[in-house]
Every structure is written in C-alpha cells, then in structure tokens.
Amino acid sequence: xxxxxxxxxxxxxxxxxxxxxxxxxxxxxxxxxxxxxxxxxxxxxxxxxxxxxxxxxxxxxxxxxxxxxxxxxxxxxxxxxxxxxxxxxxxxxxxxxxx
Amino acid sequence: xxxxxxxxxxxxxxxxxxxxxxxxxxxxxxxxxxxxxxxxxxxxxxxxxxxxxxxxxxxxxxxxxxxxxxxxxxxxxxxxxxxxxxxxxxxxxxxxxxx
Numbered sequence: 001x002x003x004x005x006x007x008x009x010x011x012x013x014x015x016x017x018x019x020x021x022x023x024x025x026x027x028x029x030x031x032x033x034x035x036x037x038x039x040x041x042x043x044x045x046x047x048x049x050x051x052x053x054x055x056x057x058x059x060x061x062x063x064x065x066x067x068x069x070x071x072x073x074x075x076x077x078x079x080x081x082x083x084x085x086x087x088x089x090x091x092x093x094x095x096x097x098x099x
Numbered sequence: 100x101x102x103x104x105x106x107x108x109x110x111x112x113x114x115x116x117x118x119x120x121x122x123x124x125x126x127x128x129x130x131x132x133x134x135x136x137x138x139x140x141x142x143x144x145x146x147x148x149x150x151x152x153x154x155x156x157x158x159x160x161x162x163x164x165x166x167x168x169x170x171x172x173x174x175x176x177x178x179x180x181x182x183x184x185x186x187x188x189x190x191x192x193x194x195x196x197x198x
Contacts, residue, residue, distance in 0.1 A: 028196060039140070039198055041104075042194070042196055047190070092144060093142035094142055095142045097124055097140070
C-alpha cells in the first residue's frame, strides 16, 4: 500500500483566517490519534492573508477516508463551513518516505 | 522566532524522476541531522510524471539558510543539477504547529 498525501489550501472568509487556523489546529489534534495519520500540518503564508495550507501524510488513502468518520470530525467540518470561502487547489502526493 | 516552511516542486529532466527522488531522499537523510530541521518530506504525484515535491519545516528561516552550508549539501546540489529541468512554484509557509 502506497502512502497517501495531500497538500492544498482553504480560503478563509474575510477576516476569518485566525478562526480557520484554530479550527484546523483542532482538526490536527483530532487526527493525531487517527489510525495511519503520519502528518497533519497547518500553515499560513505571508503572501496570502486568507489562505490556510494543509499538508497531510497517511499510511494509505483508506486511512484518510476513514478519518472523516471519526468522532468529532463531521461536527468540526460543520462548524468550519461558515468561515471557509473556498478551496485552493489540492495536490495528491505520493510521499516517498516517512515524515 | 516563527517556524519557516517551504512547499514546492522540482521538475526532473525526462526519465530522471526516479534518480531525482533518490537524490532528494539523500538530502532528506542529510537534513535529518541539521539543526532546526523538523520536516523534510519528499513526494511524487500520480498526476505529474516529472515533478518531485518537497515540503520542509524549520525551527526558523536562519536554520534553513544555514543548512545549505552543511557538509555534503553543496556536493549533493551539484550532483542533482544535471537531472533537474526546472523548478515549479515554491510557497513560503508559516507552520502553525510542530509537524
């Protein structure tokens, strides 16, 4: 089974980047205990006031998919939805080593 | 001091992606011992036969800059140069947590 990775950005509603970062750090905290989660990194960028970057590495894509059903995850998505204006491009990665 | 991150892609010369991955995994191995290196992830992408993605997290930008002077790093860059056709966009990140 190949490792599975994702890198991309969420765009916060105006003025809501800090709140979106807080939500995504909460997601990172949930994912820390998710089976097969090897990395869940939340970043901002000096060049873009609205973007929140997410970089994920999973043991396999099935682990990623299963994580969406973990307790608390759907509730977190629902709470984040109003402060997300859109999504940037997400690139599917094949990590070549453990993070 | 804010954490410093980079995410972007190198484009391998035709047919050289495997060789470029091997070089970058050697870089990852060197960086594992570099002061302040928290993540040096090498990935490919199913969607692009030439790209090698690099995701780095450093304790600070000064640590990243200093790593370029570590023993072996310049030699590795010289050896990789002939198999690199170009660089994709690199995004500077401000990681919001430890990887």
